[in-house]
Amino acid sequence: MEIIRSKKFISDRSWGAKDIASMNGISTRLHWTKEPYKWHVNDGEEVFVVLDGKVEMFFKENGSEQSSILEAGDIFFASIGTEHVAHPLGEARILVIEKEGSV
Template sequence: MRFLNAAEHTADRPWGALDLAELETATVRLHWTNQPYTWHVNDGPEVFVVLDGAVNMHYRENGEVRVEHLTPGRVCCVEAGDAHVAHPAPEARILVVECKDSV
């Protein structure tokens, strides 16, 4: 068993991850970042939970870019094929659950 305080987690680079668990075909990671990710489309579902800080989640819906402001406790469920990019505002710690080897 291990315990950690997500609010104290940092990494050596933006989107650096601490692998917390591997659950059959999924990974659970704690990410820290102070820089945006890149626009991408996952090949499987993803659950994205802001634990500390805030994230502006940019996503495409019906050809338009929309933004949802995520604060601690807010959950974003991404389906396979959803184009999105996360922008920390200004720094965030995020719990991500996704398929192993997901793009």
């Protein structure tokens, strides 16, 4: 049993994470960041939940780059093959649920 105060979580580097759970090959991690990630495609599906802060999520759909601003409480679902990159607007805390070992 553990209670995690996500708004207080910080890492010594952007995209540093706290592993919360690993269940049947699916990992749940809390990330802290203030810098963009990198363009990537996950090995499976990904659920990306903004817990604190704002994130501009860039993604490619039908070969066209698009973006959307995600605020606290918003969820981005990346289906298999969705190329995407997260750009925090200041500090952000993000819950990511994805296949273990995914990029």
